Amino acid sequence: MAQPIVSVTDLSHVYMEGTPLAHQALYNVSLQVAEGECVAIIGHTGSGKSTLIQHFNGLMRPQTGKVVVNGYDVSDPKVDVKSLRRQVGLVFQNPEDQIFEKLIGDDIAYGPFKMGLPLEEVRERVEWAMELVGLSFEEMKDRPTYALSGGQKRKVALAGVLALKPKVLVLDEPTAGLDPRSRQELLERILHLNKKEGLTVIFVSHNMDEVARLAERVFVMANGRIACEGTPREIFGNREILREHHIGTPESVDILYKLHDQGYKVDLSAYLPEETAAEILKLLRG
Amino acid sequence: MSAEFELSRNITIGQYLPTGSVIHRLDPRFKLASFAILILAIAICGTYVGNLFALAVCIAMFSVSRIPLHYGLSGIKPAIPFIIILALLQLLFYGEIAEGGTVYFEWGFIKISSESIRLVLVSAMRFVEVIFLSSVLTLSTSTTELTHGMERLLGPLEKIRFPVHAFSLIITIAIRFVPTFAMEMEKMMKAQASRGAEFGTGEWWRIVRRTKDMLPIIIPLFNVALSRAEDLILAMETRCYTPGSARTRYTHYKAKGRDYLALAISIALAAAVLAIPW
Numbered sequence: 001m002a003q004p005i006v007s008v009t010d011l012s013h014v015y016m017e018g019t020p021l022a023h024q025a026l027y028n029v030s031l032q033v034a035e036g037e038c039v040a041i042i043g044h045t046g047s048g049k050s051t052l053i054q055h056f057n058g059l060m061r062p063q064t065g066k067v068v069v070n071g072y073d074v075s076d077p078k079v080d081v082k083s084l085r086r087q088v089g090l091v092f093q094n095p096e097d098q099i100f101e102k103l104i105g106d107d108i109a110y111g112p113f114k115m116g117l118p119l120e121e122v123r124e125r126v127e128w129a130m131e132l133v134g135l136s137f138e139e140m141k142d143r144p145t146y147a148l149s150g151g152q153k154r155k156v157a158l159a160g161v162l163a164l165k166p167k168v169l170v171l172d173e174p175t176a177g178l179d180p181r182s183r184q185e186l187l188e189r190i191l192h193l194n195k196k197e198g199l200t201v202i203f204v205s206h207n208m209d210e211v212a213r214l215a216e217r218v219f220v221m222a223n224g225r226i227a228c229e230g231t232p233r234e235i236f237g238n239r240e241i242l243r244e245h246h247i248g249t250p251e252s253v254d255i256l257y258k259l260h261d262q263g264y265k266v267d268l269s270a271y272l273p274e275e276t277a278a279e280i281l282k283l284l285r286g
Numbered sequence: 287m288s289a290e291f292e293l294s295r296n297i298t299i300g301q302y303l304p305t306g307s308v309i310h311r312l313d314p315r316f317k318l319a320s321f322a323i324l325i326l327a328i329a330i331c332g333t334y335v336g337n338l339f340a341l342a343v344c345i346a347m348f349s350v351s352r353i354p355l356h357y358g359l360s361g362i363k364p365a366i367p368f369i370i371i372l373a374l375l376q377l378l379f380y381g382e383i384a385e386g387g388t389v390y391f392e393w394g395f396i397k398i399s400s401e402s403i404r405l406v407l408v409s410a411m412r413f414v415e416v417i418f419l420s421s422v423l424t425l426s427t428s429t430t431e432l433t434h435g436m437e438r439l440l441g442p443l444e445k446i447r448f449p450v451h452a453f454s455l456i457i458t459i460a461i462r463f464v465p466t467f468a469m470e471m472e473k474m475m476k477a478q479a480s481r482g483a484e485f486g487t488g489e490w491w492r493i494v495r496r497t498k499d500m501l502p503i504i505i506p507l508f509n510v511a512l513s514r515a516e517d518l519i520l521a522m523e524t525r526c527y528t529p530g531s532a533r534t535r536y537t538h539y540k541a542k543g544r545d546y547l548a549l550a551i552s553i554a555l556a557a558a559v560l561a562i563p564w
Binding site (some may be wrong): 019020021057059060082085086089090091095098099110111114115160161 | 303473481502510
């Protein structure tokens with residue numbers, strides 16, 4: 001693997017340690033993400049995904065274990081958290097809630113201003129970030145934030161994080177609650193960020209179609225542990241893993257399994273819609 | 287440091303710690319009445335020994351309810367500035383009004399006497415006692431029980447047209463949403479910190495700057511609160527909630543021997559606190 005940009009070793013976390021309500025969220029989690037990779041973290045509610053990703057930009061510090069992100073040791077109490085958070089952009093669930101400025105441009109400029117950048121550069125970054133998420137800078141920067149649709153608000157929130165020019169982008173269920181069209185568009189934007197801008201992308205998702213489409217590698221979390229990891233091909237092609245961890249399958253994989261159960265000969269390691277289509281064509285043509 | 291954003295987990299109000307102790311199992315009406323009597327006695331009692339005794343009772347309460355004492359102590363922490371300011375004001379200005387006692391120090395209108403010192407110490411103790419008692423009460427009683435108990439206790443006021451039900455509903459909703467908003471606020475702080483916001487790092491005298499630092503949290507929080515309120519209204523109306531209409535109740539309380547005993551013990555303790563003459 002190329003040089004890891006995110007490296008987690010034996011990370012454990014206990015909420016409310018030392019009280020009767022103590023709850024262990026992470027048990028000896030280890031994972032590595034290479035620079036430029038796009039990885040998905042999947043798992044059920046309460047499996048520790050959110051706790052894990054909050055360690056990436058120092059919102060949480062390791063209680064035990066080690067987290068190193070782009071050379072920053074998050075467990076070091078003296079680490080420069082501000083600078084770490086510029087390297088790792090974390091986009092929470094429903095990020096549109098965090099918009100607070102009246103105008104779109106001002107809200108996106110909040111992060112760069114907080115970095116103490118000169119006005120010219122802030123402007124440049126806002127323009128860059130807005131174009132990346134597909135909002136026209138000239139047209140949209142002076143529009144009020146409250147008049148936006150849900151999908152557009154989410155783009156504004158994403159641009160607000162991108163304006164920090166992070167190296168790693170961490171997204172917690174980026175498309176939850178969006179309509180199909182906005183979902184589609186946002187996924188394309190994220191893919192573009194990963195492939196064209198070279199950002200390392202780590203995203204949490206419950207939507208397996210999304211995982212199949214974006215991820216190069218998948219981490220499956222269960223009960224605070226990494227239950228297994230692999231490429232989508234390995235994960236979706238392995239029925240035991242899917243069954244054991246109650247992982248849903250993308251529709252493209254569903255179809256293949258159904259055909260397989262009916263006795264048709266199909267390649268179960270296929271998982272992309274195009275591959276599935278090819279398999280079906282093969283069957284039809286005999 | 288790692289607990290920097292752990293807001294919702296540190297808020298003790300509305301937090302329920304189910305240890306299953308005898309105090310937890312009391313009938314909420316009797317529990318509320320008992321605690322009210324004790325708090326009343328503490329509010330009246332102005333003696334050193336009486337307050338020390340009350341303090342001992344409060345601490346004993348923690349062990350009976352099997353709640354770790356540090357829960358009570360963490361409740362005191364935010365109150366310390368108030369206690370200090372109150373103590374200062376009392377120390378400076380009460381001597382003038384108080385009668386009797388030996389005067390230790392006099393300068394202009396400032397007069398420090400044994401009476402003003404007594405007031406300072408006693409009210410600090412009172413503060414701590416009341417915080418302890420209310421911590422035990424809220425930690426040992428779920429909010430539903432608490433509001434049910436209150437509604438029943440206030441029941442007789444309905445005769446004088448006091449809107450008991452509406453009142454207890456307001457309290458229920460207010461308490462119910464404290465942890466929710468703490469969670470929202472935590473999320474908001476984390477989200478803004480991820481974009482470079484800093485909280486409470488400016489010098490304390492730069493009040494304007496520090497207030498401005500809070501805007502990225504306060505504004506979204508208001509937004510969320512308003513939309514949640516709307517959702518709540520819809521949820522209640524779809525379940526046919528009509529303000530002011532008569533309602534039947536799902537829970538019925540029946541007092542047992544231990545409830546009467548608890549009430550009797552509280553009355554005895556309150557009497558003891560008040561009867562101690564020094």
